[in-house]
Amino acid sequence: MGKLFFTLYALIAIAVASFVIGQVTLVDPVLQGPLERYYNELSIGSLTLLDDSLDKNQERWPEQLRQLKKAFGYPLNMRDIDTLALSTERLQRLRNGETLYAKIDNADHLYRRVQGSDMAWEIVLSETQSEHYQRLTSGTFYLLEQFLLRQPKSTWPDVLARLNVQFTFPIVLQPMEGMHLTPTQRGRLSEGLVLSTDAATSAERHHHRMAGTDDVLTIGPFNEPIFLTRFSFILLFIFAILMALAVLGWVRPLWRGLAQLRSTAEAFGRGDFTARTHIAPRAALGQLAQTFNAMAERIQQLISSHKEYARFDRATPALTLERQELAAWLNETVNRIWTGERQITLHLHAAPTANAPCAYFEPKLMARAVGNILQNAQRYAAQRIEVSTDISASTCRIIIDDDGPGIPLVDRARIFDPFTRLDTSRNRDSGGYGLGLAIAQRIATWHGGEIAVEDSPLGGARFVISWPSHCAQ
Structure with missing residues (x-):
């Protein structure tokens, strides 16, 4: 499950990284031109008023710049054009009177040449559009007010008409009494503060009372940068596609x-x-x-x-008993079926001897019984298994000992029931379905014998297969 979510997170991370890389390498260059046109249209009127506010004597410019910085909403500087970190082509455009937009140190900068000089205005723009409008109006109100106060009041309507040609947003002068304002809004204007109305809509306007008068300057609404809005939707759409693909x-x-x-x-x-x-x-x-x-x-x-x-779960079949020398047969059989797993030592005490007593049994079936018990011992033995024989004139016995945990007395009868597995330390979840011992017991029964379980001298379990030797045959 962890791998599934790791894969999902990795794909999402790749999608986000692709979006960010694409935005840095493609979006910024694409927006360079539209942003310059947008900021030029939005600020050309204010920048023109900045030029008009400067004294012809350039020695007074530093003092005037300090006054402008106090009133302007943006960080405002005057820089030597040759010191700007712009390309040669863009510097030439700046000298030709164009307004340039540049992103420097993750901040938007606006540059425009100061008319008749080798200096340029540098305005560091705010990050959001709403803040941009609010800060722009703060400096614009100051420039408009200073410009109008230098003119006779009777000429203000004509002056504003000429200024509206330079600005891309409307500038209106109206008496405060004719405006639909709340007492709080009127109080804000009376204190000389900037009042914003309809800020949550595209009809956002900003108001400022002219000093020493009851007239209010109103700026706005501003033209929405449609290309930016559409581009934002396109970016969101692309991001949604990348996430969907992820x-x-x-x-x-x-x-x-x-x-x-x-x-x-x-x-x-x-x-x-x-x-x-x-x-x-x-x-x-x-x-x-x-x-x-x-x-x-x-x-x-x-x-x-x-x-x-x-x-095997049927009546005793007709067995074909064969005469075998038990020790020799057991030695060959154990060596053939022993797997040697789990580093367990097998000790076989069944060496052939001269004049050994005879034994009769069905070799394939008896080999199956021995193999099943030996496999069981191999599962549970700690280190040692011993296999031996004991044969007399009437009975044959094969004895298998292990040094495992042993089998409790109460469980020794039922371990030969089909599909039985002990819920003790002898059951190590080592596989099997509880049929091996049942089959071995069935084979012993077919031979007229049985399998008994005893305590082993090795400390584990002892399985004894016994059946009549049939030596009288």
């Missing part, structure tokens, strides 16, 4: 894996017990697929074991 890239292989798992499960349910999924282990559903395949494998083994036990 999620799709995560969901699609997941969906295909789930479809394959469902198809395999349906085939398994129809009786095709060989059906397995073929999902790569490193895939998102790789671990789930491996778990499913392991479960299917165990179910198939269980069904096979059940079918196999069914062959």
Whole structure:
């Protein structure tokens, strides 16, 4: 599950990184021209008033600049054009009177040549459009007021008409009494503060009372930068597509894996017990697929074991007993079926001897019984297993000892029941379905014998297979 979410987070991170890289490498160059035109149209009137406010004597400019900085809403500077970090082509455009926009140190800068000089106005713009309008009006109101106060009041309407040609937003002078304002708004204007109305709409306006008069200057509404609004929607759309592709890239292989798992499960349910999924282990559903395949494998083994036990769960068949020298046969059989797993030492005490007593049994079936018990001992032994024989004129015995945890007395009878697994330390969840000992007991019964469980001298369990030797035959 952690791998699934890690993949999703990685795809989302790639989508976000792609969006950011694309914005830096593509968006900023694309917006360079439109932003310059937008800021030029929005600020050309204020910049013209800045030029008009300067004295012809350039020695007075530093003092005037200090006064302008107090009234202007933006950080305002006057820079030598040759010191600006702009390309040669852009510096030439600046000298030709164009307004330039540049992003420097993650801040928007606006440059315009001071008329008749080698200096340039530098305005550091705020980050949001609303703040931009508010700060722009603060400096513009100051410049308009100073410009109008230098003119006879009777000429103000004509002066404003000429100024409206230079500005891209309306400038209106009206008496305060004719405005629909609340007492709070009137108080703000009376204190000489800037009042903003309809700030939440595209009809945002800003108002400022002329000093020493009851007339109010109103600026706005401002022309919305439609290209920026549309471009923002385009960027959001692109980002949404990238996120959708990231999620799709995560969901699609997941969906295909789930479809394959469902198809395999349906085939398994129809009786095709060989059906397995073929999902790569490193895939998102790789671990789930491996778990499913392991479960299917165990179910198939269980069904096979059940079918196999069914062959033994019947009346005693007609056995073909063969005469064997038990020690020699056991030595060969154990060496053939011993797997040597878990670094367990096997000690076989069944060396052939001269004139050994005879034994009669069905070799294949008896080998199966010995193998099942030996496999059981191998699962639970700590370090040692011993196999030995004991044969007399009437009885043959094969003894298998281990040094494992042993089997409690109360469980020794039921361990031979089919599908029985002990809930003790002897059950190490080591596989099997509880049929091996049941089959071994059935084989011993067919030979007229039995399998007994005792305490082993090694400290674990001792299994004793005993049956009549049939030496009289």
